Amino acid sequence: MVNLRINNRELAVAEGSTILEAARTNNIKIPTLCHYPDLGIQSDCRICVVEIEGQKGLATSCSTIVRDGMVVKTNSPRVLNARKTITELILANHDANCTACPKNLSCELQSLANKLGIDENRFQSVLTLSPLDEGNPALIRNPNRCIKCGRCVDVCKNIQGVGVLELMGRSHHLKIVPAFDHCLSDLFCTYCGQCAAVCPVGAITEKDDTDIVWRALNHHDKHVIVQVAPAIRVSLAEEANMNPGTVCTGKIVTALKLLGFDQVFDTDFTADLTIIEEGNELIHRLTSGGVLPMMTSCCPGWINFAEQHYPEILPHISSCKSPQQMFGALAKTYYAEKMGLEPANVFVVSIMPCTAKKYEAGRKEMRANEDLPDVDVVLTTRELGKMLRQMGIDFANLAETPFDDPFGITTGAAAIFGASGGVMEAALRTVYEVVNGEPLTNLDFTDVRGLDGVKETVVKLAEKPYRFAVANNLKNARLMAEAVKAGTSPYAFIEVMCCPGGCIGGGGQPYGTITKTRLDRIKATYQVDAAMPIRKSHENPAIAKLYQEYLDRPLGEQSHNLLHTHYHARRGKPNN
Amino acid sequence: MIEMRLVSKRCGIINPLSIDDYQKADGYETFRKALARDKIKLIEEIEKSALRGRGGAGFPVHLKIMGLAKETGPVKYVICNADEGEPGNFKDRYLMENDPHAIIEGMLITAYMASATKGFIYIRGEYNHAYNTLEWAIAEARRLKLLGDAILDTEFSFDIELRSGGGSYVCGEEFALIESIEGKPGRTRVKPPFPTQKGLYGLPTLINNVETFATIPLIIKMGGKAYARIGTKSSTGTKLISLSGNVNEKGVFEIPFGVTIRQVIEELGHGVANGRKLKMVQLGGACGPIIPEYMLDMMIDFERFEEFESKTGAGAIIVIDDRFDIFDILMNVVGFFEHESCGKCTPCREGHQQLRIILQKFIDKTAGVKDLVSLESLARVMHQTSLCGLGQTSPTAIISTLRYFRDDYIDRMDSLIL
Numbered sequence: 001m002v003n004l005r006i007n008n009r010e011l012a013v014a015e016g017s018t019i020l021e022a023a024r025t026n027n028i029k030i031p032t033l034c035h036y037p038d039l040g041i042q043s044d045c046r047i048c049v050v051e052i053e054g055q056k057g058l059a060t061s062c063s064t065i066v067r068d069g070m071v072v073k074t075n076s077p078r079v080l081n082a083r084k085t086i087t088e089l090i091l092a093n094h095d096a097n098c099t100a101c102p103k104n105l106s107c108e109l110q111s112l113a114n115k116l117g118i119d120e121n122r123f124q125s126v127l128t129l130s131p132l133d134e135g136n137p138a139l140i141r142n143p144n145r146c147i148k149c150g151r152c153v154d155v156c157k158n159i160q161g162v163g164v165l166e167l168m169g170r171s172h173h174l175k176i177v178p179a180f181d182h183c184l185s186d187l188f189c190t191y192c193g194q195c196a197a198v199c200p201v202g203a204i205t206e207k208d209d210t211d212i213v214w215r216a217l218n219h220h221d222k223h224v225i226v227q228v229a230p231a232i233r234v235s236l237a238e239e240a241n242m243n244p245g246t247v248c249t250g251k252i253v254t255a256l257k258l259l260g261f262d263q264v265f266d267t268d269f270t271a272d273l274t275i276i277e278e279g280n281e282l283i284h285r286l287t288s289g290g291v292l293p294m295m296t297s298c299c300p301g302w303i304n305f306a307e308q309h310y311p312e313i314l315p316h317i318s319s320c321k322s323p324q325q326m327f328g329a330l331a332k333t334y335y336a337e338k339m340g341l342e343p344a345n346v347f348v349v350s351i352m353p354c355t356a357k358k359y360e361a362g363r364k365e366m367r368a369n370e371d372l373p374d375v376d377v378v379l380t381t382r383e384l385g386k387m388l389r390q391m392g393i394d395f396a397n398l399a400e401t402p403f404d405d406p407f408g409i410t411t412g413a414a415a416i417f418g419a420s421g422g423v424m425e426a427a428l429r430t431v432y433e434v435v436n437g438e439p440l441t442n443l444d445f446t447d448v449r450g451l452d453g454v455k456e457t458v459v460k461l462a463e464k465p466y467r468f469a470v471a472n473n474l475k476n477a478r479l480m481a482e483a484v485k486a487g488t489s490p491y492a493f494i495e496v497m498c499c500p501g502g503c504i505g506g507g508g509q510p511y512g513t514i515t516k517t518r519l520d521r522i523k524a525t526y527q528v529d530a531a532m533p534i535r536k537s538h539e540n541p542a543i544a545k546l547y548q549e550y551l552d553r554p555l556g557e558q559s560h561n562l563l564h565t566h567y568h569a570r571r572g573k574p575n576n
Numbered sequence: 577m578i579e580m581r582l583v584s585k586r587c588g589i590i591n592p593l594s595i596d597d598y599q600k601a602d603g604y605e606t607f608r609k610a611l612a613r614d615k616i617k618l619i620e621e622i623e624k625s626a627l628r629g630r631g632g633a634g635f636p637v638h639l640k641i642m643g644l645a646k647e648t649g650p651v652k653y654v655i656c657n658a659d660e661g662e663p664g665n666f667k668d669r670y671l672m673e674n675d676p677h678a679i680i681e682g683m684l685i686t687a688y689m690a691s692a693t694k695g696f697i698y699i700r701g702e703y704n705h706a707y708n709t710l711e712w713a714i715a716e717a718r719r720l721k722l723l724g725d726a727i728l729d730t731e732f733s734f735d736i737e738l739r740s741g742g743g744s745y746v747c748g749e750e751f752a753l754i755e756s757i758e759g760k761p762g763r764t765r766v767k768p769p770f771p772t773q774k775g776l777y778g779l780p781t782l783i784n785n786v787e788t789f790a791t792i793p794l795i796i797k798m799g800g801k802a803y804a805r806i807g808t809k810s811s812t813g814t815k816l817i818s819l820s821g822n823v824n825e826k827g828v829f830e831i832p833f834g835v836t837i838r839q840v841i842e843e844l845g846h847g848v849a850n851g852r853k854l855k856m857v858q859l860g861g862a863c864g865p866i867i868p869e870y871m872l873d874m875m876i877d878f879e880r881f882e883e884f885e886s887k888t889g890a891g892a893i894i895v896i897d898d899r900f901d902i903f904d905i906l907m908n909v910v911g912f913f914e915h916e917s918c919g920k921c922t923p924c925r926e927g928h929q930q931l932r933i934i935l936q937k938f939i940d941k942t943a944g945v946k947d948l949v950s951l952e953s954l955a956r957v958m959h960q961t962s963l964c965g966l967g968q969t970s971p972t973a974i975i976s977t978l979r980y981f982r983d984d985y986i987d988r989m990d991s992l993i994l
């Protein structure tokens with residue numbers, strides 16, 4: 001332990017802590033801007049400066065390690081003046097048109113300026129407006145709002161291992177740009193949205209599609225239906241200031257009905273369908289000498305990454321569409337027929353934790369009817385939160401409503417799709433029982449749960465042990481892909497989720513997602529699973545009915561047409 | 577005569593391209609002898625000499641060498657900082673062009689003391705002649721087995737690679753320099769870890785200035801104690817001074833610490849050129865304080881310079897006569913740093929353009945009291961909060977003129993503006 005004094009309080013803190021950590025664990029508040037709990041220390045913004053006795057300049061508390069006998073002041077006049085001055089400098093080069101900004105009221109710069117009591121800026125505005133980078137379906141970069149904190153660069157390079165964003169230029173010409181000042185769509189951006197998730201201001205945000213949805217909802221000829229991804233039920237509550245990990249499934253359905261959707265469906269249903277198709281594909285590959293290891297395909301960020309960086313391994317990726325797209329395909333065929341509707345009049349909205357899903361929905365391969373996208377609009381969790389606020393819906397106090405049929409019955413296996421390892425666990429529950437013809441004694445494959453980067457388990461199928469792995473985030477996906485490419489991967493089947501922790505940590509999830517938030521959402525996810533009456537996809541009676549009525553059999557012709565897809569190398573331009 | 581040529585004693589005397597000349601002037605003798613001596617004892621000599629870094633910050637040299645020596649691991653680097661990008665400084669160039677082997681010898685002794693394996697000399701991009709001179713000197717030293725594997729048939733191996741600078745001033749900052757050698761844009765890193773812990777390619781690295789390395793053979797030769805008797809108590813030894821501006825005799829001079837600025841200007845520089853009156857002197861380079869005539873009797877000494885909270889220790893003296901106005905100089909200085917800021921941290925990235933905007937108001941005689949206050953406050957905040965030495969020291973000229981030339985500011989204010 002190290003003993004030090006902060007603001008006249010004697011404290012004992014763990015050795016190696018920073019002043020910031022020491023202060024925060026003792027409930028002493030030091031404002032920060034570039035600092036983000038799960039990322040590296042940038043120490044760029046200089047907002048967190050403090051005064052240390054015996055030291056001439058001010059020190060950044062985020063990067064200064066505590067020493068025995070240190071005397072620190074976090075709020076001296078000198079410190080407060082410095083913070084205020086730095087904030088004014090930032091504001092003088094920032095497009096501070098707050099009411100027009102998607103981050104209004106959740107912006108860290110705005111709240112800092114407010115806390116510091118900045119009313120007028122002593123410095124003249126030096127902002128010169130630059131064009132926006134909005135030539136892609138998922139994300140908008142607004143350089144005029146960027147405060148050069150470096151978080152997005154760090155997350156893209158060091159967490160995701162993609163490295164699209166970099167610092168370019170120097171002095172006040174410094175910009176954060178996709179390499180060589182390209183647009184995101186020119187480069188190997190996966191649209192994972194992790195950069196948008198950590199941006200403290202409104203400089204990288206998802207493309208806001210709420211207007212299109214409002215228009216559809218007010219359009220009389222449109223039958224507007226919505227699907228809700230597994231990860232939303234453990235996160236949307238945060239948009240209404242409830243605790244992370246609050247399960248709010250029934251409230252979501254009620255809320256969506258209040259917004260005016262004609263039918264509210266559960267993507268969990270097509271997650272179960274994915275397991276049936278993908279499980280059968282795996283069994284087929286294992287028994288017929290197919291390409292192994294097989295890799296999952298439900299994460300569009302991962303698909304983008306693989307198509308751009310590892311075209312060689314595309315044959316390893318399951319041909320199954322993602323649950324979102326399986327839903328879309330069924331909605332514009334099976335469901336439209338069943339309801340006696342023109343496919344063109346069925347408007348499909350998805351609520352997803354993900355920005356890459358916006359890109360996926362626009363892919364040409366994702367059309368059961370020519371020129372008609374299967375999924376019309378994808379909204380992130382945050383965008384849905386915005387719509388709820390626009391309508392003044394008191395989310396916390398809503399009653400609960402079940403999902404609509406015919407996609408109403410789902411299983412615990414589908415519910416865990418939202419957490420890293422969940423798809424693998426769901427697949428193993430089914431593949432084990434189908435291949436071995438005996439019931440599993442324990443449904444919980446805990447080895448593949450949690451936040452570790454690479455997780456592994458061994459399962460015997462027809463007496464033979466096979467290795468299964470889960471890659472959590474793109475950096476680990478790269479490791480897997482390298483081994484697959486080199487032919488040295490020891491696994492039969494690999495799950496890849498692009499975002500840290502899986503979809504519960506997706507790029508479209510409520511702001512402020514840190515490790516603790518991820519853990520809370522994961523815990524809630526497995527609680528949902530444990531509480532389900534059916535926990536294996538192959539036991540879902542509604543799925544069996546769907547095959548009877550429409551699809552015939554897994555991997556059959558109808559499935560092939562509607563539920564499977566193909567990938568292509570996209571060296572250079574992911575947007576083609 | 578106030579000059580005392582110790583480090584520069586061979587400059588202009590020997591042929592810098594001849595290793596024989598250098599050896600005839602006792603060159604490499606100290607290194608040869610050092611190879612037989614205990615490493616810790618050698619570092620103790622440096623400690624006794626109280627040598628402080630000559631690149632500006634004046635950090636005790638033995639602490640860094642000791643720091644590197646303590647690091648274990650098979651690869652450790654020694655880097656000679658020859659970026660010398662600051663206007664008004666040219667003494668490193670003088671040493672490189674006139675006595676390259678002294679620098680190599682200093683690096684060799686340092687590497688031996690700290691068991692380092694590989695050296696780099698990072699030379700300012702524009703210094704072609706210095707580069708070529710050192711390139712030749714390194715080849716010569718290799719030829720005589722003074723560099724390379726198993727130097728002079730001992731177990732000690734060390735070689736030096738030359739790197740031409742990335743062209744920006746900030747690359748002289750130690751971490752920016754390391755990033756630049758690694759092939760990245762020159763931007764500093766957060767400390768800790770310090771370079772001696774995690775430097776070039778994440779490995780222990782020692783960085784010192786050209787003059788610092790050139791001084792090391794001298795200290796080992798004459799003994800730390802004897803060296804410490806030269807100069808003043810807080811600043812031992814001699815210092816190379818780059819004298820420039822409106823003086824009759826510009827150039828590099830070596831003086832013992834303790835000599836006054838006036839002595840340098842009058843005795844070595846032969847006074848202000850063209851019989852003009854001296855208006856001000858900038859010390860250290862663009863990042864140093866600007867002082868008025870009445871302060872010229874100040875001793876050249878780290879401790880005195882530290883009062884300006886600036887790295888004035890690189891040893892530039894820029895004489896400015898009465899044809900100039902402080903704002904001419906300040907706009908130049910601010911413009912220089914505005915261009916050279918790496919942009920990583922807020923105060924430096926955003927601060928310089930605001931300093932410039934406010935200074936322009938003084939030039940236009942449209943400044944009010946508020947501008948004076950904002951200027952002073954901004955300059956101080958930049959000084960106190962910038963991440964690296966560039967932003968910490970660039971406002972020094974403003975801070976010092978606000979102190980010593982306040983009337984010049986007041987004269988330029990519009991009394992009707994608040």
Ligand SMILES: Cc1cc2nc3c(=O)[nH]c(=O)nc-3n(C[C@H](O)[C@H](O)[C@H](O)COP(=O)(O)O)c2cc1C
Nearest residue numbers: 629630631657659660748749750784785788965966
């Ligand atoms: C912006 C900036 C530029 C610098 N440029 C140089 C330089 O050109 N040469 C140099 O020796 N030190 C320079 N320094 C100081 C170095 O960071 C470092 O302190 C020095 O090389 C250490 O050597 P010394 O202890 O021998 O002085 C610079 C520092 C800063 C902040």
Ligand code: SF4
Nearest residue numbers: 156189190192193195
């Ligand atoms: S969306 Fe993902 S891949 Fe693209 S820039 Fe952001 S973090 Fe990088």
Ligand code: SF4
Nearest residue numbers: 146147149150152199
């Ligand atoms: S885009 Fe956002 S996260 Fe990236 S540097 Fe700018 S402000 Fe920071």
Ligand code: SF4
Nearest residue numbers: 918920921924964967
């Ligand atoms: S002080 Fe200036 S040069 Fe140094 S890190 Fe900050 S922006 Fe870069």
